[in-house]
Every structure is written in C-alpha cells, then in structure tokens.
Amino acid sequence: MASKAISIQAISIQAGSIQARSILMVMLALILGAGTALAARETPVPRRLAISPDMVRVAGDGPGQAAPAPQSEADKAWQNLLDEDFEGVFPGDTWTIYSSASVPYWGTWECWSGNTATHSAACAAAGPGAIGCGGLYPAYMSTWMVAGPFDLSDPDITAAELSCVLNLVSETNVDYLLMSVSTDGQNFSGLQYSFLVMGEAIQLDLTAVPNLGSVVGASQVWVGFYFTSDWSLSYGVGAEVDDVLLRVDRPTPNVPPTITLNSPDGGESWLAGSQHAITWTAADADGGPNALTVDLAYSLNGGGSWVPIAAARPNTGSYNWTLPTQGAANVLVRATVSDGEDTATDTSDGSFAIVVPGSNTLAVGNAAGDSGAQVTVVLSLDNEDTVKGVQADLVFDGTLAALTGIVASQRGVGMSAGAEMVAAGRGRVILYYSDGGSLAPGTGEIAQLTFRLQGPGGSTALTPADVLLAGPEAEDWLAQVQAGNLQVAAPQEVPSLSIAVLKNPGRTRTIQVFVTVTNGSGTAPTVSAGGNALALSAVDAGHVYMGRLHLAGSATSVTVTAQDTNAVGTGNAQVTVQLP
Amino acid sequence: MRKLPVLMMMIPFLVLGGCGGGEGGGPVEPQPLDTPEAYVGRGWERFEGGDSSGAQADFQAALDLDENHGPALAGYGWAMLVAAPSDISMQSALDSFDAALARGETASYVTAGRAAARLALGQWSGASGDGAAVLQGEPGFIFQHRTSFTGVDLLLVMAFAQAASGDVEQALATANTIQQSGIDPGQSATWTVGGIAYPSYAGAVLAHLALLSENHAG
Numbered sequence: 123m124a125s126k127a128i129s130i131q132a133i134s135i136q137a138g139s140i141q142a143r144s145i146l147m148v149m150l151a152l153i154l155g156a157g158t159a160l161a162a163r164e165t166p167v168p169r170r171l172a173i174s175p176d177m178v179r180v181a182g183d184g185p186g187q188a189a190p191a192p193q194s195e196a197d198k199a200w201q202n203l204l205d206e207d208f209e210g211v212f213p214g215d216t217w218t219i220y221s222s223a224s225v226p227y228w229g230t231w232e233c234w235s236g237n238t239a240t241h242s243a244a245c246a247a248a249g250p251g252a253i254g255c256g257g258l259y260p261a262y263m264s265t266w267m268v269a270g271p272f273d274l275s276d277p278d279i280t281a282a283e284l285s286c287v288l289n290l291v292s293e294t295n296v297d298y299l300l301m302s303v304s305t306d307g308q309n310f311s312g313l314q315y316s317f318l319v320m321g322e323a324i325q326l327d328l329t330a331v332p333n334l335g336s337v338v339g340a341s342q343v344w345v346g347f348y349f350t351s352d353w354s355l356s357y358g359v360g361a362e363v364d365d366v367l368l369r370v371d372r373p374t375p376n377v378p379p380t381i382t383l384n385s386p387d388g389g390e391s392w393l394a395g396s397q398h399a400i401t402w403t404a405a406d407a408d409g410g411p412n413a414l415t416v417d418l419a420y421s422l423n424g425g426g427s428w429v430p431i432a433a434a435r436p437n438t439g440s441y442n443w444t445l446p447t448q449g450a451a452n453v454l455v456r457a458t459v460s461d462g463e464d465t466a467t468d469t470s471d472g473s474f475a476i477v478v479p480g481s482n483t484l485a486v487g488n489a490a491g492d493s494g495a496q497v498t499v500v501l502s503l504d505n506e507d508t509v510k511g512v513q514a515d516l517v518f519d520g521t522l523a524a525l526t527g528i529v530a531s532q533r534g535v536g537m538s539a540g541a542e543m544v545a546a547g548r549g550r551v552i553l554y555y556s557d558g559g560s561l562a563p564g565t566g567e568i569a570q571l572t573f574r575l576q577g578p579g580g581s582t583a584l585t586p587a588d589v590l591l592a593g594p595e596a597e598d599w600l601a602q603v604q605a606g607n608l609q610v611a612a613p614q615e616v617p618s619l620s621i622a623v624l625k626n627p628g629r630t631r632t633i634q635v636f637v638t639v640t641n642g643s644g645t646a647p648t649v650s651a652g653g654n655a656l657a658l659s660a661v662d663a664g665h666v667y668m669g670r671l672h673l674a675g676s677a678t679s680v681t682v683t684a685q686d687t688n689a690v691g692t693g694n695a696q697v698t699v700q701l702p
Numbered sequence: 703m704r705k706l707p708v709l710m711m712m713i714p715f716l717v718l719g720g721c722g723g724g725e726g727g728g729p730v731e732p733q734p735l736d737t738p739e740a741y742v743g744r745g746w747e748r749f750e751g752g753d754s755s756g757a758q759a760d761f762q763a764a765l766d767l768d769e770n771h772g773p774a775l776a777g778y779g780w781a782m783l784v785a786a787p788s789d790i791s792m793q794s795a796l797d798s799f800d801a802a803l804a805r806g807e808t809a810s811y812v813t814a815g816r817a818a819a820r821l822a823l824g825q826w827s828g829a830s831g832d833g834a835a836v837l838q839g840e841p842g843f844i845f846q847h848r849t850s851f852t853g854v855d856l857l858l859v860m861a862f863a864q865a866a867s868g869d870v871e872q873a874l875a876t877a878n879t880i881q882q883s884g885i886d887p888g889q890s891a892t893w894t895v896g897g898i899a900y901p902s903y904a905g906a907v908l909a910h911l912a913l914l915s916e917n918h919a920g
Binding site for chain 1: 783784785786787788789792815818821822824848851855856858859862865866867868870900901902904905908909911912915916919
C-alpha cells in the first residue's frame, strides 16, 4: 500500500507537464483529421469487470434504492428508477463509492454541470489527492460509483435503459470509464469509454448488456460507473458524469372494462320465438386499448352450458334477441365486454323462463233480436295456456248496437269483469283474477256480454281486436280470435223518445237537454228548443243524446221537442219547463 | 293580457245597459261611490234583490276603480252567471271567477260559482271537480248572497256533469245522495220516475235528474 501511494504521488508531481501534453495531443488529433472521430467519439468497448477485492468502500450509505421519479404524462410507459443530477448530497444513500487506497475517487463538483444545474460527478473529485477544476486525474486510479439494487422483476417491464451525460478525457483504451450493471453487486458488465467524449448522452440497453444479456426480469440490479487509470499519461480531469437515469418501460396497466346486464335480470317470462331486448351498461375507465365489444350468450340450464347469441357486438347497450323456440324454466343471459385486453362479465341476477305458447282462441258468440232489445252474447276461451286475465275490444257497427254489460260465467266465474263503450262501435271487455287465481287450460264460456240492439236493423260482426291474454307471471300469450255476429231486426214499433231537461243550478239561463231513444234510427234525433234547432251530441251512441242551450233573460219557459224516425214510423216527444 | 278579459266582461253589460233591461225593472243608474268596497257592497244588495243587471254595473264600477279587486271580480262572476245568454258571456263569468281566485279570493262561493259556470259551458270534469272541492271543504255550503244555492246545487252540478260525460251510473249515485231514486240498473221494473216507466235505465236516471233539477236547483 505504501509503495503504491508513493508512485501516485510521483505521477502527481508531473501533473503540470502531463496537462500540457494532453492539450497537445488533442490539438494534434484535430490537425490530423480526426475531428470527425472525436465528434462521434470512439465506439465503446464491451467489458466485464469486477470490483476488485482490494478496493475499499470509501464513501456512501448505499446500496439503497432511489425513489422513482414522477411519471411523465408525455411518456407514460417509462418510469424512472434512478434520476440523479448530483445536485444534492453525494454519495448520500444512493451511491456507494469504492476505491483503491490513497488515490482520489468519485465526488461531485461544479467544474462541469452536464445538462442540469451546477454539479456533476467527477472521478477524482474526492478523496486523497482530489483534483480541482482543470486538474489532471492521477495514475493508478480505480474507483467505483455504484447504486442499487433496483428491482426489474415486474413482468410488466418490457425494457430498461441506463443513461447519462458523459464528459471524458483519458488515455485511449488504458484509462477509461465503464458504464455498467450487475446482478450480484460485484461483477459488472457494460460499455467502456475512453479518450474523448465531449458532454454526450450515452446509453446502455439493459435488455442487451454485454456479457450479461438482458437484466430485465432480475430482482436485483446495480448500476456502476467505474474509472481507472494506469501509471502513464493523464490528459485531464478524467470522467465527469451527470444526469444518470435508470428507467424502465412499464406500460400503464390496462383498466378492465365493467358491464352490468340490465335485462333480462331474472323473473321474466318471455315467449319462445319472440323478440326481446337484451340491455346492458358497459364502461371502460381508460378507454382502451380498443373500443368495447360485447359478446352475448344464453343458458337454458342455469349456467351449465352456454349458447352464443352474438359476438363482438358494438357497445350499443341493447341487442334485439330472437329467443329460441324451445321452452326452459331456468334461463340465464350472459354479457361479456372486452376492451381488447381485459374482459368483464355479468349474468342475469336470477333465472327467467322461456315459455312455449299454447293455442288459445277467444271466440265471440252470436245473437239476434229486435232493434231496441237487449241480447246476450257468449264470450268463450279455448286456452292451452294458463290465463290470469283477458282484455279485448269488440268492434262493430255502432248504429246497430251498444255494449252495455258483462257477467263472468261458467269457466270464468270468480273473475272480475268489466265492460264499457270506449268509442262509438267499440266496446272493451276485461276479465281477470284479482285474488291470485287463474284459468286452467280448457274450453268453453267465460262470460256473457249484454248488447243493446238499436237502429234500423241489419247485421254487424263482433270482431275482437287488441286482445291481451295474460298468464300468471304476466306472460303475454298469443291468442287467435273468432268473431261473432249480431242480427238486428228492424224495429217493430215507432221510436220511443224521452226528454230530460236539466235546469242548471244557480238559476242560470242555461239548460241541458237529454234525449233518450228506444227503437230509434241509430242516429241523433231532431230536437228543437224554444222553436230553434238544438244540436245534440251522442252520450251513448244510438240511445242517449245531449245538447246545451242558453236562454234569453226574458224567457219564462221553454218547450223542447224531439223526433226520430225508423222503418215503422216516427216517434215524438215534447216537454215544457218553467224557468225561474 | 288584461285588455281582452275586461273587454269581454264589458260586452254583456253594454248590451243589457243599452236595452235598459234589469231584473229590478227600469234603467240602471249606479250612483257614484268612493271606493270599490262601497260598490261591491251595493252590488251584492242588488244581487240579493234579484237585480243582477244593477249588481253587474256596481261590480264593474268597483273594477273600474281597482281592476284587481277580488271581491268585485267574484261578484261580477255571479252577476254574469245568472244572466249570461250565450257561451261568450258565460265564458266571461268563468274568467271573472278564475281572476278572483287568482287574486286570492278563495272563499267557497267563488269556486261554487265557477262550478256552475263550467257546467254551463260543458266543461264536465272541471265542473264536477269544483263541486267536489267545495263540498269537501265545506259540506254544509250555503251561498250567503243567495241562500237557496247550497251544497245540494253542487251535487246537482256534479251529477249533471257526470251524466253528460256518459257516466250514468255515477250520476245516479251522486243524485241518490240528494234523493233516493230506487232505480236499479239491473231491474227494469225500477226504471220509473214520477209514475212514468222508462224503457231504458239511462232514460230513467235522466228523468230522475230532471226531477231533482225541478225540485232543488237553486
């Protein structure tokens, strides 16, 4: 150890003349046309080198793991594991310095600042015989600047890179800088730089490290900067390093998409072969990598096996599904969304049923009678499906008949029943169980409808329309219909009319005139009040008509007459009311 | 917005005034008074005396002093209601009731008057709704300026409106609360009113309503 220190000291003594020679050699190289080579610097040499056992750790609290720098939005895939500008405490807890005894080693100074701020690391800026700005590195230097270990084992890491900005003046191939990595903290491999590098950025691809291959995947990776000099020429300060960056390419993890199946979500009862909308809500928080697509499938056995409905559908939120023709009680639908990388699935919360409709026929019977008479028409249902309710409109000639009532009968006893005219020539009947009961499959009468026959006589069909046949689980059963018929015999008597004059409360000068017609023509009767014609509107077509009249203040009474004519003759009515 | 209703309200007044008509007999010559309240007070006196034309003139005079005077608007509505010879003038009565209610004149007699006006205009559901609203809040309703107009009249308004809208069964139910008819829709033998048998259920119910109108309409 003592002799080595003496020889270094001897070289240091000649520092002044060596520096002058260094400048001379650079100038000579430029003159001889080596300028291009200098600008491009010499090709780095792959080299493997171990930290020598006789080297001592002279400074630093490492090995330590530097905190990753914040990720750049503009370069999302890259993450920095080490980002050193040498502006802070050095070596601190990031670096460990090794060196031979009695020679200078890595330190920081302000003689060259790389690309940032004021400081850089220089190979001979600290330790025994440390040089200052413009000084010459001594002979027999051997100094490591090591950081790590760093964990590159994350499988999402696809690439890694060690880089820095280097300023170097050294004796070619003898005195050099080694930028290197190691997986054991002892044996380093990398690229060797010597002669002249003028503030250039240099990189070491950690997927192709000389002698090591890729260190991506290694759980411990050290980075090391090594500088060495032999006994002879010294051209300048040696190696200055700044802006050391160890970064990994770790693409942002994909955010899986989400999906909620909205319908069917359990409890439905859909007819086999019918069309229903499958609806879902899908989202992708990071919008990629691809546009969302949805696969749909169904299971007839509660999820035991699945049958595709549609694949790679655009995320429209809805798909019109034509159900299979076979029935099943334990059906599920499954929706799977994909963003091209990840998928998410939602299945109906509960099972639903696909029901095969039976043959159901709603039939309206026939009736005949005189105009003015009431007749009964039988409503029958031949149903193979279980039925909870029936609603149907009956369409007919409104001048010949009016629907006036309904009574549940025979098979329909127990059902609530209602009937009303919803328009002239259109009556609506409703039969339903309100107590949980249902109409088992069967054949025959379920209700009797009452029609009032009116008008001049003739025939009209009773045609069911807008038939709704509901099952116990709100199934919408298909139904065939069979129309009935009404034969209306021409009236046997002249029309019978009655007039009701309602004097409005408040002693107003307003009256309402109602005319009720039996055996009438089917159209509004001719009415006059106070000698003037009064327009009537139908309250109950063919039967009841009404008009309003304002009277002059001087009137003390008003006489209302009504007249209607059928095939037999003309009927008349007259009423006189006193006014207050 | 205000000009049209005021003009509408003026039409019957001008016509009647020009004819010199009036239930009290003789030309109406409203005496100048100082305040809307004074005109309204005299208007109701004339209304109660059967002089709807004079009452109308006083309520109009009150409105000339304050077009937003709620009691005057309500009085004008009643004066118009009992005299209106057309849909136009009846609509004026309805507008006046609406205006009175909009200005906070919420006494039952205003809504009751509107119910009658709506019935006269063929606004069946509105008439029935107004009648029901008054009776719900004041079952023993009596119009203080014409005590013959009571809750029975409001029931008649409702029954007439229900019949006109085709709900004969509900009309009978309402009418039965005034006087039981004994009419049963399923028993043609009960379709008799005043000793006259009617060939249809609807004819019997309407005859029953006509009888109530004759006996009870105030």
